[in-house]
Amino acid sequence: MAAQHGTAAGRGNPLDRKDALLGVMLIAPTVLIFCAVIVYPLVSALYLSLFRIYTPTLQGNFVGFANYAELAGSPEFWRSLLNTAVWTVLTLTLQIVFGIAAALMLNQAMLFRSLARSLILFPYFVSTVVAVLVWRWLFNDLYGILNHAAMWAGILDMPLDWLGSMPNSMISIVLVGAWKYFPFVVIAVLARLQTIPEPLYEAARIDGAGAWSRFTDVTLPQLREVLVVVVLLRAIWDFKEFDLIYLLTGGGPVIATQTLPLMVYKEAFGLNEMGRASAVAVVMMLVMLVFMLLYLRVNRAQDQR
Amino acid sequence: MSNPDYQVRFDKVRKAFGTAVAVRDLDLTIEGGEFVSLLGPSGCGKTTTLRMLAGLEFPTDGAISIGGRVVNEVAPGARDIAMVFQSYALYPHMTVAENIAYPLKKRGVGKAERATRVQKVAETLQLGALLSRKPRQLSGGQQQRVALGRALVRDPRVFLLDEPLSNLDAKLRSHMRAELIELHRRIRRTFVYVTHDQLEAMTMSDRIAVMHDGALQQFGTPAEVYNQPANLFVAGFIGSPAMTLLHGEARDGAFHHPAVTMPFGAPVSAGKLVLGIRPEDVTLGQGPFEACIRLVEPTGHEQIVALDLAGGASLIARAVPDMVLRAGETLRWSARPQRLHVFDATTGQRLAVTMTEAAAA
Amino acid sequence: MKRSILGGIAFNLLAWTVVFIVAFPLVWMVITSVKPQFELFRIPPTFWPEQITFEHYTRLLFETPFLTYMRNSLVLSSATTVLVVGVATLGAHSLVRFRYRGREVLAQLVLFTYLLPSVVLLLPLYLMMVWLGVANSLFSLVIAYTSFALPYALWLLRSFMQGIPEDLESAALVDGATRMEAFFDVILPQALPGIISTCLFTFILSWNEYLYALVLVNTDAARPLTTGVMSMLVSAFNIEWSLLMAASVMMSIPLIIIFAFLQKFLTRGFGAGGVKG
Numbered sequence: 001m002a003a004q005h006g007t008a009a010g011r012g013n014p015l016d017r018k019d020a021l022l023g024v025m026l027i028a029p030t031v032l033i034f035c036a037v038i039v040y041p042l043v044s045a046l047y048l049s050l051f052r053i054y055t056p057t058l059q060g061n062f063v064g065f066a067n068y069a070e071l072a073g074s075p076e077f078w079r080s081l082l083n084t085a086v087w088t089v090l091t092l093t094l095q096i097v098f099g100i101a102a103a104l105m106l107n108q109a110m111l112f113r114s115l116a117r118s119l120i121l122f123p124y125f126v127s128t129v130v131a132v133l134v135w136r137w138l139f140n141d142l143y144g145i146l147n148h149a150a151m152w153a154g155i156l157d158m159p160l161d162w163l164g165s166m167p168n169s170m171i172s173i174v175l176v177g178a179w180k181y182f183p184f185v186v187i188a189v190l191a192r193l194q195t196i197p198e199p200l201y202e203a204a205r206i207d208g209a210g211a212w213s214r215f216t217d218v219t220l221p222q223l224r225e226v227l228v229v230v231v232l233l234r235a236i237w238d239f240k241e242f243d244l245i246y247l248l249t250g251g252g253p254v255i256a257t258q259t260l261p262l263m264v265y266k267e268a269f270g271l272n273e274m275g276r277a278s279a280v281a282v283v284m285m286l287v288m289l290v291f292m293l294l295y296l297r298v299n300r301a302q303d304q305r
Numbered sequence: 306m307s308n309p310d311y312q313v314r315f316d317k318v319r320k321a322f323g324t325a326v327a328v329r330d331l332d333l334t335i336e337g338g339e340f341v342s343l344l345g346p347s348g349c350g351k352t353t354t355l356r357m358l359a360g361l362e363f364p365t366d367g368a369i370s371i372g373g374r375v376v377n378e379v380a381p382g383a384r385d386i387a388m389v390f391q392s393y394a395l396y397p398h399m400t401v402a403e404n405i406a407y408p409l410k411k412r413g414v415g416k417a418e419r420a421t422r423v424q425k426v427a428e429t430l431q432l433g434a435l436l437s438r439k440p441r442q443l444s445g446g447q448q449q450r451v452a453l454g455r456a457l458v459r460d461p462r463v464f465l466l467d468e469p470l471s472n473l474d475a476k477l478r479s480h481m482r483a484e485l486i487e488l489h490r491r492i493r494r495t496f497v498y499v500t501h502d503q504l505e506a507m508t509m510s511d512r513i514a515v516m517h518d519g520a521l522q523q524f525g526t527p528a529e530v531y532n533q534p535a536n537l538f539v540a541g542f543i544g545s546p547a548m549t550l551l552h553g554e555a556r557d558g559a560f561h562h563p564a565v566t567m568p569f570g571a572p573v574s575a576g577k578l579v580l581g582i583r584p585e586d587v588t589l590g591q592g593p594f595e596a597c598i599r600l601v602e603p604t605g606h607e608q609i610v611a612l613d614l615a616g617g618a619s620l621i622a623r624a625v626p627d628m629v630l631r632a633g634e635t636l637r638w639s640a641r642p643q644r645l646h647v648f649d650a651t652t653g654q655r656l657a658v659t660m661t662e663a664a665a666a
Numbered sequence: 667m668k669r670s671i672l673g674g675i676a677f678n679l680l681a682w683t684v685v686f687i688v689a690f691p692l693v694w695m696v697i698t699s700v701k702p703q704f705e706l707f708r709i710p711p712t713f714w715p716e717q718i719t720f721e722h723y724t725r726l727l728f729e730t731p732f733l734t735y736m737r738n739s740l741v742l743s744s745a746t747t748v749l750v751v752g753v754a755t756l757g758a759h760s761l762v763r764f765r766y767r768g769r770e771v772l773a774q775l776v777l778f779t780y781l782l783p784s785v786v787l788l789l790p791l792y793l794m795m796v797w798l799g800v801a802n803s804l805f806s807l808v809i810a811y812t813s814f815a816l817p818y819a820l821w822l823l824r825s826f827m828q829g830i831p832e833d834l835e836s837a838a839l840v841d842g843a844t845r846m847e848a849f850f851d852v853i854l855p856q857a858l859p860g861i862i863s864t865c866l867f868t869f870i871l872s873w874n875e876y877l878y879a880l881v882l883v884n885t886d887a888a889r890p891l892t893t894g895v896m897s898m899l900v901s902a903f904n905i906e907w908s909l910l911m912a913a914s915v916m917m918s919i920p921l922i923i924i925f926a927f928l929q930k931f932l933t934r935g936f937g938a939g940g941v942k943g
Contacts, residue, residue, distance in 0.1 A: 116681065
């Protein structure tokens with residue numbers, strides 16, 4: 001009797017197969033949409049980068065790796081890559097530092113804490129367009145309140161050109177980027193902070209640890225896992241940021257704050273070189289691939305824990 | 306007599322997850338109306354076996370039958386079984402009444418009949434007052450009864466229970482144990498009960514299936530499993546405090562161990578053996594053997610004594626409360642030969658060997 | 667933590683100063699939007715408006731295409747959300763509760779696409795829309811938006827669904843439900859808070875999108891708020907700050923509403939309440 005049912009068991013079991021089939025059907029719409037709007041364009045981007053294409057007419061011809069060769073020899077490309085790295089590292093650092101600080105602060109009992117938390121989180125949810133408009137208004141040389149406040153406080157004699165000259169423009173976008181995105185760090189860190197058991201701090205205090213040691217010896221180790229994920233995610237997202245920098249400085253002055261995403265846009269729609277723009281995009285993605293794969297690995301390791 | 310409609314059979318059932326084998330070659334027949342426990346430590350395959358019976362997992366090989374019908378290809382809902390989960394798995398967004406009615410609804414039972422049957426079950430389990438509440442408003446014991454009610458309402462052939470009592474506190478647990486036994490006695494359906502707690506298995510079951518590492522170690526009544534353990538694992542797992550196991554050898558017609566030498570009643574071939582002695586079969590104070598008291602634990606109604614033997618082995622014994630025992634003392638002890646257990650040291654299997662009184666050393 | 671009263675006051679002062687600094691730009695935005703035109707350009711600028719006026723708002727709503735843009739954004743974000751969350755709910759259920767070959771690979775792929783930069787997909791998508799003949803329409807934006815909204819929603823919903831105990835579905839199956847019946851009777855009601863959160867987060871994501879709107883649409887009829895507001899009001903010499911601030915406030919209103927709704931979900935577990943940059 002057992003032999004009869006050897007085939008009916010296990011993966012040969014029709015119930016199991018029906019089940020798996022249903023699972024596949026449920027994910028089919030997702031997979032189809034994925035292929036259409038993600039996989040196909042991704043492959044196309046690689047393909048496009050091998051052509052020289054005139055954007056308005058979309059006519060072009062095959063040039064092989066010529067686009068990439070041009071980029072390798074283009075000072076503008078290397079400058080954009082450098083800008084992207086500088087922007088990412090600086091704004092990421094500020095986001096992490098401010099994020100942890102704000103999370104620590106919000107973790108304490110304070111008056112109207114939930115209101116404070118909402119206000120702190122708000123910059124993240126506001127549209128980049130709104131954030132940029134507001135900050136450009138603040139930075140305005142004639143009417144911007146920042147200049148006026150600084151002059152009134154005696155820090156400045158003359159209004160500062162926040163966005164039109166270096167190093168101000170880079171500093172400004174880094175600051176606005178930090179303001180806009182640090183709440184993401186706050187959310188993640190605060191959630192973790194709230195799960196750290198109080199007895200850990202009490203034990204440290206009994207052992208004579210001061211506030212700073214308690215932070216470095218108790219808090220930080222507990223935050224390590226969350227911070228790794230947050231740093232990776234924010235690094236990836238800051239690296240590919242377009243809206244904020246484009247709307248604040250347009251990449252200027254000249255290309256002083258032009259990052260790779262902006263260069264893609266400029267090549268495609270400013271210089272009408274769609275093929276070369278695609279090449280820039282592909283290179284950008286290759287650089288990011290390292291971080292993306294790293295994140296996938298970290299995520300899988302943490303999932304298994 | 307047992308009802309063949311409710312019989313459960315496992316024929317050479319095997320379950321592998323990739324390369325890891327969870328259940329190997331299980332041959333088990335549970336008679337209709339029996340209360341059988343699947344007992345073993347975590348990871349022994351008992352829950353996997355239950356889930357295969359339920360249809361939530363599919364065997365890699367072998368056949369599972371309920372009431373004489375092979376159910377390998379039958380969906381869980383069509384097997385005429387009911388299951389009570391360790392977490393109760395009550396539907397949180399439905400009321401108690403809706404929870405209990407759900408299986409009937411899935412079978413297309415009409416609204417009026419559903420209401421009557423739910424009412425009946427609720428009365429049986431004293432849930433009448435709770436019918437319109439949501440599960441989160443109930444205590445652990447009440448939730449458990451609702452889970453039972455949901456199972457009962459379908460009048461299934463077989464009840465599957467997956468450690469249903471482990472989330473309850475001790476007092477509630479013994480109360481529910483009694484209720485379950487009573488329920489089984491009343492409805493006389495087959496109960497398959499998974500647990501790691503040997504006390505539960507011993508007190509509730511008609512028969513116990515002891516499992517370890519995916520394999521069935523022994524299937525017998527509580528008395529059989531206690532008094533005639535089939536191998537070393539069962540011997541060591543059943544019984545608390547655990548049986549003392551002494552590793553020695555058969556030589557010159559007797560069992561030889563640094564601390565214990567006992568002759569065999571009938572000739573035994575030479576080889577390595579393990580001698581098992583239950584704590585209650587040890588008599589302290591007189592006898593041919595010697596031991597040194599290491600620890601005495603008074604429990605009120607008795608004393609549990611741990612003793613050191615020559616050769617480094619440990620002996621556990623039970624003593625009456627008024628016996629004077631002090632750590633560090635040496636004393637003599639004996640064990641009744643008829644109550645001893647002998648196992649083959651390599652295979653672990655029980656050997657049918659008789660022992661006789663040992664001469665004084 | 668024990669704190670002296672003085673320490674407590676000092677901390678609160680410090681904390682609220684920080685909050686004020688962070689919130690200041692947005693507060694300034696609201697204040698500016700209700701300042702009368704002449705006060706707007708006073709040097710030195712005043713903090714509190716001497717008068718409150720809604721003239722900028724009325725001008726915005728009645729003399730500019732702002733309402734068209736807003737309608738476009740509402741339609742666009744709603745359509746994207748409905749499509750994406752519908753597909754993603756089924757997909758997430760499949761990824762979490764079914765076993766089939768390639769499932770793990772798919773899950774990793776979803777995560778990977780979640781991290782993809784939009785600039786890479788941008789140009790091919792632009793070509794695709796032209797080729798399909800839907801360039802310059804809201805429809806093209808919905809298609810393009812799914813490229814980032816779908817991985818995002820799938821990622822969120824998968825976490826939510828992983829939090830639903832497996833036993834619930836098992837119990838339903840034993841009770842006689844088919845897989846799909848178990849999904850609708852038991853899983854969906856449990857996943858509802860997660861689904862609502864995902865809808866709201868996806869809506870915000872679509873509402874705030876700029877780059878795709880910039881490239882794929884350049885007629886006012888189909889422009890959403892993000893590109894619409896920027897194009898309408900920012901030109902080389904004549905920046906209408908008053909209208910801009912009013913527009914900024916108006917653009918943020920749905921976000922404030924949704925945000926108030928989502929308060930609960932935000933810090934409850936970073937894994938489940940994920941947010942995208």
